[in-house]
Amino acid sequence: MTLTELKYIVAVARAKHFGHAAEACFVAQPTLSVAIKKLEDELGVVLFERGGSEVSVTPLGQQIVAQAERVLEQTAAIKELAKQNKDPLAGPLRLGVIYTIGPYLLPPLVKNVIERVPQMPLVLQENFTVRLLELLRQGELDAAIMALPLPEHGMASQPLYDEPFVVAMPKAHPWTKRQAIAAEDLKQETMLLLGNGHCFRDQVLEVCPEMARFSAPGNGMQRTFEGSSLETIRHMVASGIGLTVLPRASVADMNPKDGMLRYVPFEEPVPSRRAVIVWRKSFTRKAAIDAVCAAVAACDLPGVQMLTHSALAAA
Numbered sequence: 001m002t003l004t005e006l007k008y009i010v011a012v013a014r015a016k017h018f019g020h021a022a023e024a025c026f027v028a029q030p031t032l033s034v035a036i037k038k039l040e041d042e043l044g045v046v047l048f049e050r051g052g053s054e055v056s057v058t059p060l061g062q063q064i065v066a067q068a069e070r071v072l073e074q075t076a077a078i079k080e081l082a083k084q085n086k087d088p089l090a091g092p093l094r095l096g097v098i099y100t101i102g103p104y105l106l107p108p109l110v111k112n113v114i115e116r117v118p119q120m121p122l123v124l125q126e127n128f129t130v131r132l133l134e135l136l137r138q139g140e141l142d143a144a145i146m147a148l149p150l151p152e153h154g155m156a157s158q159p160l161y162d163e164p165f166v167v168a169m170p171k172a173h174p175w176t177k178r179q180a181i182a183a184e185d186l187k188q189e190t191m192l193l194l195g196n197g198h199c200f201r202d203q204v205l206e207v208c209p210e211m212a213r214f215s216a217p218g219n220g221m222q223r224t225f226e227g228s229s230l231e232t233i234r235h236m237v238a239s240g241i242g243l244t245v246l247p248r249a250s251v252a253d254m255n256p257k258d259g260m261l262r263y264v265p266f267e268e269p270v271p272s273r274r275a276v277i278v279w280r281k282s283f284t285r286k287a288a289i290d291a292v293c294a295a296v297a298a299c300d301l302p303g304v305q306m307l308t309h310s311a312l313a314a315a
Contacts, residue, residue, distance in 0.1 A: 003075060005039040006068040008032050009047055013065040014134065016054045069137065076139040077282040087119070088287040094123045095292065096132040096144035100200040100230055101275060104249040105145065105299060112295035120288060129199045136280055143279040143289055145296075147199055150278070157278045158289070160296050162305045164248045164272040165204070166263045170240045176262040183266060190242030192233045195226040203273050204245045237261060247273065248303030 011021035012032070022029040040047055047061035057065060097106060106124065113122055125132075125141065132144040133153050145160065167181050175181060194201040227233040233244050238260035246263075254263045277296075279289055297306045 001039060001042060003072065005035050006071055008035050009039065009061075009065055010068050010072065010138070012036065012048060012055060013057050013061070016056070018055060072139065073137070073280065073282055076280075077284070088285040089117050089120045089291055091119075092121050092123045093285070093288050093292065094125070094140070094142045096125045096127060096135060096141045098129055098132065098144075098146050098199060099126050100194070100198060100247060101145055101147065101249075102126040103231070104247070104301065105275075105296070108299040108301070109292075109295055112298050113292070116295055116298075117291045120291060128197045130197075133278070136278065139280075142283060142285070143277055143292065145275060145277050147203070147273040147275050150276075153278065154281075155278050156281045156283075157276045158293060159307050160275045160277055160293065161301070161307055162272055162274050163301070164265070164270045164303060165245050166248055166251055166254070166265050166303075167243060168234065168237050168246050168251070168261055168263055169243045170237060171260055171262050172240070173243070173262070175243075175264060178264055180267040181264050183271060186243065186245075192236055192242050192244040193226050194230065194233065195228060200230075200247065200273070203271070206271070234261065245271075249301040252302055254303075 008021065008025060008027075011024050012018060015021040015024060018033055019029050022032040025032060036047065043064070045060055045064070046058055047064060049056045049058060102124075110122060110124075113120065125135070127135070129146050129150065132141065132146060133151070133155075135141040136144055136153075136155060150157075167175070167186070169175055193204060227236060230246060230250055234246070234250075236242070237244050251263050254265070256262070277289065277293060283289070299306075
């Protein structure tokens with residue numbers, strides 16, 4: 001039994017597909033399949049039910065896969081422990097960021113990290129929340145910046161900042177003269193949303209639950225449209241298709257003198273999200289996490305309330 005074989009069975013259990021698991025492990029599918037068959041023969045058990053388009057894990061296989069995940073995590077912890085006598089800030093930090101935070105936080109964050117801890121380059125990856133949590137569990141990432149609420153993850157986390165939402169609209173929209181907009185008023189408008197998989201979509205639907213009803217399959221009144229990124233949606237709004245809700249950090253100027261868009265804040269209580277950094281509890285380079293937190297706190301993000309140590313203690 002090898003760690004590589006354990007990594008392969010965990011990958012198959014997660015992907016439910018031998019080909020996709022092989023791609024995730026950067027090996028050819030025959031290599032992965034042969035290794036898993038060898039492990040099954042060695043253990044004298046069947047780990048996966050092969051048949052159809054999707055692979056299923058046997059009941060005993062689920063137990064073995066769960067144990068394999070623990071073994072791989074502990075193996076990663078051993079590697080981290082070997083670095084404890086060295087500078088915890090020396091060497092790359094693999095950091096994930098969700099799509100709706102990355103474009104606005106990463107430019108100032110990378111600049112701050114280079115200035116503060118040049119010996120700790122960031123290896124960055126943007127992805128969905130669920131995928132980033134999976135990469136953390138697999139040890140492919142050291143930490144990830146996401147937004148609450150999160151699915152159950154069993155990892156350590158620390159709040160970074162609170163970010164209000166704003167309403168974006170075409171410059172000719174009559175609401176541009178308002179001082180603030182009530183969340184309930186959005187149900188009267190054609191709204192543009194991110195597609196499924198984006199946590200920001202779910203947060204916006206909490207602001208205006210009627211959008212979920214209007215966008216449900218089979219509903220004759222199609223009142224929402226879906227885009228792949230906030231910037232795509234921003235351009236669609238500028239063309240006059242409808243309105244959208246944006247995180248405040250994505251809006252550099254709430255009162256632009258030109259351009260096709262205008263922005264109006266929400267009435268109290270203003271909907272918002274809390275950004276957090278998440279890492280495995282077994283990750284031993286806590287000083288590296290602290291360095292990233294300090295670099296985030298030094299970022300000048302428009303409209304964002306950075307959480308001080310006193311605020312964190314009360315959170």
